[in-house]
Amino acid sequence: MTAIRLLRHAPGAPGLRWFGLGPGLRPSRGLLKLQRLLDKHAFWACGRSRTDLRRLLAGSEAVVSLWRGKRLVGFGRATSDGLCRAVLWDVVVAGDLQGRGLGRQVVEALLAAPMVRGVERVYLMTTNSAGFYRQLGFNDATPQVLLVRQAERPSASPSPGPEGRSSSPGCS
Numbered sequence: 001m002t003a004i005r006l007l008r009h010a011p012g013a014p015g016l017r018w019f020g021l022g023p024g025l026r027p028s029r030g031l032l033k034l035q036r037l038l039d040k041h042a043f044w045a046c047g048r049s050r051t052d053l054r055r056l057l058a059g060s061e062a063v064v065s066l067w068r069g070k071r072l073v074g075f076g077r078a079t080s081d082g083l084c085r086a087v088l089w090d091v092v093v094a095g096d097l098q099g100r101g102l103g104r105q106v107v108e109a110l111l112a113a114p115m116v117r118g119v120e121r122v123y124l125m126t127t128n129s130a131g132f133y134r135q136l137g138f139n140d141a142t143p144q145v146l147l148v149r150q151a152e153r154p155s156a157s158p159s160p161g162p163e164g165r166s167s168s169p170g171c172s
């Protein structure tokens, strides 16, 4: 099996964001591949445009990607104030490679990132994967309550086009 390589991107992931760089800093169409990975395996992040993804990456203090050759097979990112609070977002592993310890590698790399390690509390929200995070030292937040305020209009870029929203049939 081709070796899997974990990339720890610089804050804001400028190489991935602007040039789609992958392993060895080679142009790898990384942003397009990230869009496809999320469309296929992350129901909450399905349909994000590449413009949206660039903005999300720019605002992330820690970004990790997993590559098997030229294929992007895993991803995760974190936002953080560097001291008190950090939040993990968009942790995902390609379906055919789940259950082999790759998700753990992504989370551990995010937790070890300079802007996340040592932070007082690291939060995350999950619908189906609480058991995965409990194995990694996360606990239920009781008695805290998650509150949500939904934007009246999505703030994500609205216009379709070459950079626009994905029309991937994988979105569900």
Ligand SMILES: CC(C)(COP(=O)(O)OP(=O)(O)OC[C@H]1O[C@@H](n2cnc3c(N)ncnc32)[C@H](O)[C@@H]1OP(=O)(O)O)[C@@H](O)C(=O)NCCC(=O)NCCS
Pocket (backbone or CB within 6 Å): 041, 042, 090, 091, 092, 093, 094, 097, 098, 099, 100, 101, 102, 103, 104, 105, 124, 125, 126, 127, 128, 129, 130, 131, 132, 135
């Ligand atoms: C959740 C996800 C990232 C886990 O990645 P993975 O590579 O399959 O997980 P790992 O193989 O590293 O699993 C680590 C441990 O967690 C366990 N685990 C994995 N997913 C789990 C789940 N949903 N519930 C409970 N335990 C889980 C594994 O059994 C493994 O335990 P072990 O070390 O005793 O064998 C991956 O399944 C995924 O991408 N799912 C779809 C997207 C998603 O739901 N992401 C989470 C968003 S918050």
